[in-house]
Amino acid sequence: MVAGLETFAKVRALHERTDNPGEKAAAAGRMETLARKAGMTTVEAVSKLDGAPSRPVPGVDWSAFADVFWRAEAATDAADGPEASCQRRGLPIYDPDKVEPWCNVAEHCRQLEWIIPKAHGGRFLTKEERARLKVLTRHYGSVKNSTAGWIESVLARCEAARQSWRDRGRAGVRPDRKATESDIEKVAELVAAAKRREASKLDEPEGQSAAPRNPFEALFNTPEFRAQQAERQRRDAERRVAALAEYGSEDAVFAETEHERALEAACRPLIVRKPIIGGDMDTLLGWDFIGGGDFRPEVREAVAAAYDLPVRPREAWEEWQGWDRIYRDREAFFRDYGFPVWVEARRHVVEELLNEAPARSMNDLRARLSWIDYLKSIDLLGHRPRDDALLATLRADIERMGTRIRDQAASVQNGQGDTSGPVGSPNPGTSNRPVQSGQPRRTNAEKRRDVLALLNLRGFQTAPLTDREIARRAGVSPQTVGNIRRRTHD
Known part of the structure; x- marks a missing residue:
């Protein structure tokens, strides 16, 4: 075995052994990367492996491989080295134009690999590989190039298995055994049934459409729903352009702010993992932003001590607007984005201040009205038509x-204060009536x-x-x- 090409030989063996197109493509890309790190092309690496002697022989100049070792070692520190951080944020799994983060890709592979039967190519991972995927589902951030390549190969194999599972009724033959006479008869029955269905469609009167197979298909295919989706995509695209102009890059949009780091450090001793369907999630002593658990006093003290807590409604509204702006910028790039639980805890406290902190100025009252407008816009107050007029009147007052x-x-x-009388009620109906002396009784x-x-x-x-x-x-x-x-x- 040629020194420095052991991994190349293993990947080559996998490439020759598998019949899966996705695995072959992933293995070929990996072979090219390994050969480039060794300072060779793929063809040169294959020829060296094929022509390499099994043990050292006299007359071979092994000093020529010193430069190869040095180049391979230096390549590990390069941007495309296996231990370097991957430049990609993830892979597209649902929408070809939308990249999902690595944690979502790992969870997607984990579910597909377990759901698809083994006869159709599923459940191919070992126990250790499943444990590795589970760890990656809780990893929010970048991964190494080697890990990204492994996830990509697992995803390709899962997609091939899913396609095989989808086609199981079309061929009429199970992939794990050869066709028999009964299988051929089943295929003939399927073809005959398909022809009968096509003939029955020709006999149907015009204008009569078959019921949708999916009960939600009629809802999702309505013009109104498609228009709403198109409008949301347009708004997201505009917000992405504005965010890139403000932050400079997508990575900067998702970079942790100083307040986020302070909240995480303050709440780290209170983080407790809670099991959920398909994994687990972070909680703060059992509390999560979805509504589970009690908001403990220790959590309130931790998020309040991370940095200065607002006191007045106006200050609370300014902080809440800052968090909302960050959330909407990130959601424009990743539809399913959500803040960590420590940020949600801070927002929970700020929302309590918006609801309960006493107003000390007109700006505080304006901030509280803006908060009520927001709650009404997302229908948390149970919107009624007369609420609009009531809020407009209150704001005008x-x-x-x-x-x-x-x-x-x-x-x-x-200096005109002497001409003004005592401050009284602006409503004549609620002011006190004058007594016999002619002066109001207060x-x-x-x-x-x-x-x-x-x-x-x-x-x-x-x-x-x-x-x-x-x-x-x-x-x-x-x-x-x-x-x-x-x-x-x-």
Whole structure:
């Protein structure tokens, strides 16, 4: 055996032994790669193997192979070396124009290899190879060139077995035994039945169509569904172009951000694998984003400690929009993309803040309205026609309130605050009726509300008001204003 070509000889033996076209193609490509690493062509490598002596003989200059060894060793560090990272992200398995990641390809091969009967070419992997595929199904990222070549050969063999399984009823002969007289009779019966079906179709009246074999075929082939699919593909294509212009490459789109790395590091001690159909998945102490398990306090503390957690609804909405933008950019390249469980845990906490954090400014109210609009758009609130008008009215009320508060703040800065009366209810139907003295009777709760409204004017780029000014405008004593201010700060 020529040194450095042992692997080439094994692959060559597989190429000569198999009758599967996919395996032959994969083996031929592997032979070409191995020969190139040794500094030869495939023909030269085959001739060296065929003409190599079985043991060293006198008169052979073995020093000539030193350069071959050196070139082969250097090739292992090259980009196309077996131990180098594969430049391909995966293989197309469902759509020729869509590349699935290696973990999905491994899961696809694992299922096909086990489902297809052995008589049709299935269940050809050893126990160790099945275990290797199972490990690859949980590997999110690139693989080595050697692993990619092995997965590709397994996929080719699975596809050939699946085609054989699909054709099992057409030939009428099982692939694991020779044809017998009964097999020939079965083929004749199948041909006769096919002719009878064709003749019956000619007798059917025009306009009468046979029922679809697949119950979902009628749904998936409707013009509306095809139009929706075409529209989604168009949007995905536009988003891919924009993402490539922003990030520079597809790899950069899927590269982990600083926040993703921080969340993974903070949640790593809490990761627990949970078995599911066909494998297992990551959970955080049993919680997963699908809705299984309880969201434990330890998980909440971990995602909050990874980096600063938002406090106000506006900040929570900005972070949520950032995660949503990353998700949509990646989904445009990979339809079935999903965030890791630690990112979903962070989004869960942010969504809680959007639902429950108290609003402290008009921007917080606007952010919460935007969040409600999003929930309505995906029908999580149970959309009703009157909801649109209700939300539009609520948004207009908030904008009108913001304009009024800004006008009041401007009047205070211009020294016109003395002409303004106490802050009251804008709705005449809910305001207190005047008493006999002609002055409205105000409760303590209303006084506190008016003082808080004037204290909150600081959030609209105005100078802070003194306690005496607030007391004059609200119609209370400066001591009351000071008490309310201290309680608010506490």
